[in-house]
Amino acid sequence: MSDYLKEIISGTWSLFVGLGITIRYFFQPVVTVQYPHQTLPMTPRFRGHIELVKNEETGGTKCLVCGMCEKACPSNCITVRGEKREGVKGKVLTEYILDFTKCSLCGLCVESCTPSAITFSKDYNLAGVSKEAYIFDLKKRLEAKN
Amino acid sequence: MSALIQSQANETFVLNLGPQHPATHGVLRVKLTMDGEYIVEAEPVLGYIHRMHEKMGENRTWAQFLPNTGRMDYLHALAFNHGYVSLVERAAGLTVPERAEYLRVITSELNRVSSHLLWFGAFILDLGGFSPLLYAFDDREHILDLLESVTGSRLTYCYFRFGGVYNDIDDNFVPGARAFIKRLRERMPMYHNLVTKNIILMKRLQEVGPISAEMCRKYGATGPVCRGSGINFDVRKHEPYSIYPEMDFEVPVYEQGDSMARYMVRMDEIEQSLRIVEQALDKLPEGPVMAEKVPKILKPPKGDYYHAVETARGSFGVRAVSDGSNTPYRLKLRSPTFSNLSLFGEACRGMLLPDALALMGSLDLVIPEIDR
Amino acid sequence: MQVDPEIIRLLAFLVGVIAFAALNAAYLVWLERKEAAHIQRRIGPKEVGPFGLLQPLVDGIKLMTKQLIVPAGVDPVLFKIAPILVMVPAIMSFVTIPFSETLVARKLDLGLLVIFAFASVNVLGLLLGAWGSRNKYAVISAARVVSQNVAYEIPMLVTVVTLVMISGTMNLSEIVGLQMGGFWHWNILNLAASPLMPVAFLIFFICMLAETNRAPFDMAEAESELVAGAFTEYSGMGFGVFFMGEYANIVIGASVATILFLGGWDCPFGLFPGVHWFLIKMYFLIFTVIWIRWTFPRTTFYGLLNLSWKILIPISFVNLILTSAMLKVF
Numbered sequence A: 001m002s003d004y005l006k007e008i009i010s011g012t013w014s015l016f017v018g019l020g021i022t023i024r025y026f027f028q029p030v031v032t033v034q035y036p037h038q039t040l041p042m043t044p045r046f047r048g049h050i051e052l053v054k055n056e057e058t059g060g061t062k063c064l065v066c067g068m069c070e071k072a073c074p075s076n077c078i079t080v081r082g083e084k085r086e087g088v089k090g091k092v093l094t095e096y097i098l099d100f101t102k103c104s105l106c107g108l109c110v111e112s113c114t115p116s117a118i119t120f121s122k123d124y125n126l127a128g129v130s131k132e133a134y135i136f137d138l139k140k141r142l143e144a145k146n
Numbered sequence B: 001m002s003a004l005i006q007s008q009a010n011e012t013f014v015l016n017l018g019p020q021h022p023a024t025h026g027v028l029r030v031k032l033t034m035d036g037e038y039i040v041e042a043e044p045v046l047g048y049i050h051r052m053h054e055k056m057g058e059n060r061t062w063a064q065f066l067p068n069t070g071r072m073d074y075l076h077a078l079a080f081n082h083g084y085v086s087l088v089e090r091a092a093g094l095t096v097p098e099r100a101e102y103l104r105v106i107t108s109e110l111n112r113v114s115s116h117l118l119w120f121g122a123f124i125l126d127l128g129g130f131s132p133l134l135y136a137f138d139d140r141e142h143i144l145d146l147l148e149s150v151t152g153s154r155l156t157y158c159y160f161r162f163g164g165v166y167n168d169i170d171d172n173f174v175p176g177a178r179a180f181i182k183r184l185r186e187r188m189p190m191y192h193n194l195v196t197k198n199i200i201l202m203k204r205l206q207e208v209g210p211i212s213a214e215m216c217r218k219y220g221a222t223g224p225v226c227r228g229s230g231i232n233f234d235v236r237k238h239e240p241y242s243i244y245p246e247m248d249f250e251v252p253v254y255e256q257g258d259s260m261a262r263y264m265v266r267m268d269e270i271e272q273s274l275r276i277v278e279q280a281l282d283k284l285p286e287g288p289v290m291a292e293k294v295p296k297i298l299k300p301p302k303g304d305y306y307h308a309v310e311t312a313r314g315s316f317g318v319r320a321v322s323d324g325s326n327t328p329y330r331l332k333l334r335s336p337t338f339s340n341l342s343l344f345g346e347a348c349r350g351m352l353l354p355d356a357l358a359l360m361g362s363l364d365l366v367i368p369e370i371d372r
Numbered sequence C: 001m002q003v004d005p006e007i008i009r010l011l012a013f014l015v016g017v018i019a020f021a022a023l024n025a026a027y028l029v030w031l032e033r034k035e036a037a038h039i040q041r042r043i044g045p046k047e048v049g050p051f052g053l054l055q056p057l058v059d060g061i062k063l064m065t066k067q068l069i070v071p072a073g074v075d076p077v078l079f080k081i082a083p084i085l086v087m088v089p090a091i092m093s094f095v096t097i098p099f100s101e102t103l104v105a106r107k108l109d110l111g112l113l114v115i116f117a118f119a120s121v122n123v124l125g126l127l128l129g130a131w132g133s134r135n136k137y138a139v140i141s142a143a144r145v146v147s148q149n150v151a152y153e154i155p156m157l158v159t160v161v162t163l164v165m166i167s168g169t170m171n172l173s174e175i176v177g178l179q180m181g182g183f184w185h186w187n188i189l190n191l192a193a194s195p196l197m198p199v200a201f202l203i204f205f206i207c208m209l210a211e212t213n214r215a216p217f218d219m220a221e222a223e224s225e226l227v228a229g230a231f232t233e234y235s236g237m238g239f240g241v242f243f244m245g246e247y248a249n250i251v252i253g254a255s256v257a258t259i260l261f262l263g264g265w266d267c268p269f270g271l272f273p274g275v276h277w278f279l280i281k282m283y284f285l286i287f288t289v290i291w292i293r294w295t296f297p298r299t300t301f302y303g304l305l306n307l308s309w310k311i312l313i314p315i316s317f318v319n320l321i322l323t324s325a326m327l328k329v330f
Helices: A002-026 A068-072 A108-112 A138-146 B002-009 B053-059 B066-072 B074-092 B097-125 B131-151 B173-196 B199-205 B213-219 B259-283 B335-341 B353-360 B367-371 C004-039 C057-065 C074-097 C111-130 C136-167 C173-175 C197-211 C237-261 C277-295 C300-328
Strands: A048-050 A078-084 A091-101 A116-120 A136-137 B013-017 B029-035 B039-046 B303-312 B314-322 B328-332
Touching: A002 B173, A002 C004, A002 C277, A048 A138, A048 C237, A068 A078, A078 B074, A078 B213, A091 A138, A091 C074, A108 A116, A108 C074, A116 B002, B029 B353, B029 C237, B039 B353, B053 B066, B053 B328, B066 B074, B066 B303, B066 B367, B074 B097, B074 B303, B074 B314, B074 C197, B097 B131, B097 B173, B097 B259, B097 B353, B097 C136, B131 C136, B131 C237, B173 B259, B199 C300, B213 B335, B303 C004, B314 B335, B335 C057, B335 C111, B367 C173, C004 C057, C004 C074, C057 C237, C074 C237, C111 C136, C111 C173, C111 C237, C136 C173, C136 C197, C197 C237, C197 C277, C197 C300, C237 C277
Parallel strands: none
Antiparallel strands: A048 A116, A078 A091, A091 A136, B013 B029, B029 B039, B303 B314, B314 B328
């Protein structure tokens, strides 16, 4: 009999304690950020899709068209094409296609690049309406940015 | 007359808890044979999200398989990373610098805390309480922000590499992590007051879904499921790896075997993980985060290798058979939740349906990990 | 032609009551979403109108434009009548509720009995709707709701009988009249009549939550264990009417609790009694109902019945015997 009463009293008390906690949170400020009216800054290491790094000296890219990133990618998203131009040592990059529909942002391509020609971007607003919008040509994007 | 009696005796019907679940478990289908309100038989049907990770392992180089490890159990992805990376290091004989080991353990334990917080929220949501989910997600956001500043991703991390980690932490990580530990320690009494001691929840979980130690051994259940039934087995203590032998922490074990015991095991594990992170932050040495001589094309010697790690759900084992080339010959992934779920069929016989759902929630299922 | 002013008054009241019930049903949804949001430390609806105040209107338009699907094989009469059977008794109960000394449609001598009579019709509506839907799971769910309602009506009525014994009348306006003059006269603190009075209020409140199918006793709507609840086959405005009926029931329950225990339109310090105090107390109780929903998990069906038969009924009977003993002795 006393167990029964004790359980009722302790049970009811636990309910009131729970109510006290939620009402305390009711009066505290909200913790959400009202996107898209407010946005948060991205951390420096954020992994957006990759982009080519601008070569400050030549104005182009640092890419040597060695194809290491193409071989390292597990999902076969990267296609690199270059050509030999006269007077220029080594190959010159003509096309760098990233198929972002398959990319898993693992970072193996960035890690395998010896001259550090590619890096992660901070792009996260990537809504689009067609699949073709996600086949990026990184060289064109670099030229458009500058 | 006898036909009438016979039809009354076999009056069972099949209820399909379909792949589209009202709860947050994933695509799991359970065929329940019910006698009125009671479950006579339950048969989980798997395979709705089978993505052939083991086959992909045979067609990718050792390094190219790394992103797959993060996608299996996306809630504790770093532990799965850890298991695979430790296996390849064991096979190829690489040594990992101290700082990298410490960083691995710190990030992996923080990920364990975030996985347990999400389980807590989703479990209480299954039982009908909506608010604790959002409080848990508030805390989880801090962990995700911390790990994002280190690794760059919020959920499916691909941070570990053979011989170390991808990059070093920045200056804000250690103070941020310490502030988070302090914050979560202050919030844990709130969770216990709001949820654990609540009489409604106690009635809902105590003596519901009993799993005996015998049943755990029969099906090979590990992790909080076996620790909630009295079996003291934690891979970090009994088959130690990385720097866990130097960490001072306890393994919570509860004897009762009901859903409440499994719940308490996980809540205590959050506290123990915070202890490990604290000690590791204190002892964090300086140094490189990547071993020096790691070959670009890794070709481990021929042989059969196995490594197990303790994830939030149990013991994750990776077995690799290498034939000396740059891709594995066979990669076998032992999923802890698969073994945990297989005891559901036997454990829920004779239970009421809401009790069976509470049992399933307390097993902490992540279906993509079962189906790989 | 001389029109009886009483008829005009009644008509005005009818319109007012229906408007009050409809506005409440719409804006209680807004209150629930905002309150749930702030408990969970986020902002609720905010885009549609200032503070999201136009959100219920937009939701109502959405519900009205949905197709009213009537599945083949349902019982046409029962299926269509059930939502009305749930909504009408709630609105009818407003007839006897005194919002202040003068703001009452009809001062019925059996006002309390009328309200509880209409509450039982509500349960009938739910069962007929589930039966008419010709859906196995809806029937099982509705059967559970009926047994839940029956189980919780008993402690509620026993508590109300206790109050009637103390007040000596079933006329709601007179019950409030006996509590005027400051909060120490209110029935909840009327320890001279029975030392278990606050407990009686708690029992009445819990029974009110169970009668209106609110969490933590919301088997009928939220527990999707049996695939669906009692309203599965209803879409669009049919569901909307059930929903409005539920919120109207909450308003009725809160007003009855205010009248019986918290002194109706009385000011806590006896200064300026009026309809505003009634509304403040009623909305405070509704706020508490919503607060409870977003804090606690659900009970199982058997836990719910155990709570009623093994805990609430014994305590309410003890209260009844204690009250009658004290009335006899003192």
